[in-house]
Amino acid sequence: MKVKPEDIVRRYHSAPAASRLTLLCGPNVTRCQALVEELVQPLAQSAERVDMTISDISDRPGRLNDEANSASLFGDKRFIVLRLNSGEAVRATAAIENLLASETSGDPVFIVAPGMGDKTALAKSIIKAPDALIATCYETTPEQATAAIMTMAKHEGLRLSREMAQEIAVLTSNDLVLARMEVEKIALYLDATPENPQAPEADILLLLGAENDEEDINLLIHAALNGDANRLAQEIADARAQGISEIGLIRIMLRHLTKLAELRSKVDKGGNVDSVAGHPSVFFKEQKHFKRQLRIWSSAHIARLIERILQLEIAMKSSGQPDQVLLEEELLLIARKAASSR
Template sequence: QALADELAAPLAQSAERVDLSIADLTESPARLSDEANSASLFGDKRFIMVRLHSGEAVRAAAAIENLLAGYAGGDPVFIVAAGMADKTALAKSITAAPDALIATCYETSQGDAVAAIGAMARSEGVQMSRDTAADIAALTSNDLVLAKLEVEKIALYLDASPESPKPAESEILSVLGAENDEEDLGLLINAALSGDTKKLSGELAAVSPAGFSEVGLIRLMLRHLVKLADLRAKADQGTGVAKLVNHPSVFWKDRDNFARQLNIWSSAHIARLMERILALEIALKSSGQPDHVLVQEELLTITRKAARLR
């Protein structure tokens, strides 16, 4: 996604962005081609961004094939397809098309993530041990975009710069780490996805006096679901749950939660959950109802579903 955003950045300055989901593509396989080849109402420049979660490329294949067959030099299309193999028939069709290209991004290994985070820290003037870099890698599931935000936050806190480097003590993450800011939201999310109605009710009561960021919860939940979908896909391919959750890419505090949730949610269920959470974010901006009511209702719905699936 970060690569797609970087490639689209020059267009985003003057062109309208059109977002499509797997639901749009499966509902009408011609939709993607139609959007790419139709002029906007006012003749404005546009570009189309499609984000497919793990396993959804297969369901979107017909729409993408239609685009390749009918593309007539219209609006550019960016498709982010997590988990799509580069040896599939669809990938070969994209590679063979004269006006398309496929870029394969491989999952960052723990060692590569730690090395990259160390380099980020040095560029920010933060003197960081390898152990702290490893903790950040685990905390962010080796996501270098998130890791960079963590390093920048530490540099800002320390008032560090390349001209004035500052050491980052091992306790820095307990003070500034994302899990500290998001701990309460994480408790809500894990209670819901684990089907623990009693715990969810208790956590909602605990955060109610001070309130919480509904948008922050949605973003954190989507991040959690992306990781859960990735682990679920690997489990579907035969890797044991215990091996998956004990991998260094899974933050140690989250291992029990992920193990529990992998035994509840299938890949198809996780994909539908993502669609519901994205729809919830849209509803927050357009429904006119209080944000906390919408979010609490959705959390309770997810909890009841998880409880039935257990």
């Protein structure tokens, strides 16, 4: 069944046993990921999470269904999260169709497939399936972001004005993952809960430094993508001192890479780098960085970067190594690659 992104969490939580498969697709990478995390949040409290990628199923189409129907070591409940990077959905078709055709429903399976469209043969199969949900995540508009932030705030016990919700939307560029982090940060600061609602003062965003935090993260990202190793080392040291969220940085970097990929495609079609990077949609303070990165990174390399950053998030959840170490290693690798391509 095809549902709207804003309805899929409510639809699934109202009848979780009715859906063996839930898939998020479309161009908005962070929205797909954010919705999956919302979907699995109640399950994560008491069930075992099993993360899978295309490498787990490409040569064994039956493995996804096998995992969904196998018991955990201690007999606990489980759920499967399959992450498919751009272009990998086709390779996963046999595994997904095998799951849908199975006579036993097993544990729930959630698939994040950014880049996959809802007009493909696979999407049509999921839409027709009575026990599957699919939603397409397009780029979030300012109006949608504001409405979603108002809802987030209500659930966190915040009496947020529409003006403040709009301000959060602007600060986070309508990225609902980052917006949720800001809302949660405000609620934590005010000790707000649904039972003890609080109304934030107008200057709270300035006080908590939402804009400054993102600006600091952007400096770190630009240093890596520009191939500026010396600057990156300094920014990493500053990030350690400030305690910047590794997951927050990943989400901002994904948003930046998505924008870079969009601009790079215009260059590939004959656009001039200076003109493309100088478009009003690019914040004027960042235009020089986009110009440099468009000259360093090809479309293929940007796509690979997005895949690596998505895989990095999986590693953070499963490798057991400190998030900070994994992130810093990846940023240094990116900087070296950029420096060699200049």
